[in-house]
Amino acid sequence: MAKRVETRVAVVGYGYWGSKHVRVLSTMPDVDVVVVDEHAERLEEAVAYYPSVERTATSLADVLDDVDAVLVATPPAGHADIALQAINAGKHVLVEKPMATSVADAEAMVLAAAVQGVQLMVGHTFEYNAAVRQLRDIIRSGTLGRVLYIDSARLSLGRYQRDVNVIWDLAPHDISIASFLLDELPVAASVWGDRNVTPWREDVAYLRLDFPQTRAFVHVSWLNPNKVRRTTVVGERKMAVYDDMSDNERIRIYDIGVDPSSIDDPHSAHERPVSYRTGDIVSPFVPFHEPLMAQDRAFVDSVRTGVASETPGERGLDIVRVLAATDAALVTGRTAPVLKPSQIVPGVRAVS
Ligand SMILES: NC(=O)c1ccc[n+]([C@@H]2O[C@H](COP(=O)([O-])OP(=O)(O)OC[C@H]3O[C@@H](n4cnc5c(N)ncnc54)[C@H](O)[C@@H]3O)[C@@H](O)[C@H]2O)c1
Missing domain, CATH: 3.30.360.10 (Dihydrodipicolinate Reductase; domain 2)
Structure with missing residues (x-):
């Protein structure tokens, strides 16, 4: 029976964690998975493990026009650039934790998603x-x-x-x-x-x-x-x-x-x-549902319905603000306040 594909998702970064996203997304009958990794050998492994993955690329730009959504599972320093590239192309984005490595980048992502009217979700799996x-x-x-x-x-x-x-x-x-x-x-x-x-x-x-x-x-x-x-x-x-x-x-x-x-x-x-x-x-009974499956399902549903997930970009930004406070505390050796969101100035950050 032909697959009822409704959402095409590019997973960027087929490493330790990105491969798990590919696994759970591949089980969803209504999702088509495209795998992007800058290392060709990672792509070979993805295709070998998941035959349903029909398309791969070493650069997101090569497949961006053909997908609805992008899941960013690269090391954190690359999250903002890849997410902004996708958002500014009008794609919905799920970005792994930590959402960005600076408050400014996380704010730029939240703002860009609002300007483009796309879903931005963060992978707070727990x-x-x-x-x-x-x-x-x-x-x-x-x-x-x-x-x-x-x-x-x-x-x-x-x-x-x-x-x-x-x-x-x-x-x-x-x-x-x-x-x-x-x-x-x-x-x-x-x-x-x-x-x-x-x-x-x-x-x-x-x-x-x-x-x-x-x-x-x-x-x-x-x-x-x-x-x-x-x-x-x-x-x-x-x-x-x-x-x-x-x-x-x-x-x-x-x-x-x-x-x-x-x-x-x-x-x-x-x-x-x-x-x-x-x-x-x-010890109360806790039913087992794979959290990553629940999270990625929530992402696909938010893409389809246009309703924000329970962990939107703003939530990711909140956690990045706390992480930034830990940096300040580490440098000074003192308790550091978690700074309030700065005034977000309209305008979309250019992708470097
Ligand atoms: N939610 C969770 O529970 C959880 C668990 C583990 C990791 N993570 C997060 O997942 C992300 C990835 O972590 P990891 O351990 O899988 O890293 P990893 O180093 O194992 O894999 C990263 C992959 O990204 C690829 N890559 C890097 N830059 C790229 C680019 N510009 N374009 C295409 N591919 C690129 C690399 O080739 C590599 O295959 C991190 O943000 C990490 O914090 C989340």
Whole structure:
């Protein structure tokens, strides 16, 4: 039976992550995938793995006229130029995280998409993760009580990147997860980072993100023996742990807590200054839907309907503003404010 193609998507960058996009898009009966990579051998591999990929190119310009949308999965420093090339040609764009490597570039992308009237979406994959969504529902239901703090860790013997440090590579996930869970953005960032293996990029970092009502502590590392993807939400009543590495207990809710005792009471002066509460540990069922599939489906749907996805360009810009604050904090050694969006001046950035 002939394929019912309604949306043609060019995936630019067939590397580690772009190949996964090609895999999920290839399963969609209404999508035709074109693969673009500047290295011809990558294209040969794409065609060998995915026979449904009928067209490839070493340059986006060669196929731009023939597609509806472009998915940018190249290293981050190239995101803005490729996305702007596509947007200015009137194409819808999904760009991987981090959306850009500067606030100015991210703003230019958001503005260009608005001027051209196209969809701009950012690949914050965890916002399409069923466990993260369920954890947000748990927080919103009040089960945990007031959130005292969030702690998250994204560690492994990681893929060292050429153009960004470990914060820009991994922390977009933790920042997007924390702000998704809390439904607000950090207002300031503090950072401790170290360059252990190469002299030019931090490969281990600790972040403190100050949200209006609470704080998130984020540990990211390319230099750790264990793969860890874990978010802990400590509430006044209960605590929850989301472990993305767990097969069947991705969320655990601990009925556990600590209450302060009265230290002024002379009769209890010898006791601990707190009392402990312990109870059940419950692991709710989380249905498994591949987050990347859900995200890319949302992109194709937004292209088709003209309705913005849940992670539009503005959301990507918000996370880039937080990342820019981490740069400032790293340089100064002080807490840096997350700057408000600057006044976007109409006009489309030229592609360099
Ligand atoms: N959402 C997620 O969970 C997730 C996970 C991993 C990576 N990523 C993101 O995906 C992006 C790609 O990361 P990766 O690890 O796959 O990188 P990679 O280095 O493995 O692959 C990049 C590919 O892009 C190609 N390329 C570079 N510039 C190009 C250009 N101008 N035109 C055509 N092809 C070009 C390279 O030849 C390479 O094949 C990054 O932004 C990364 O942060 C996202």
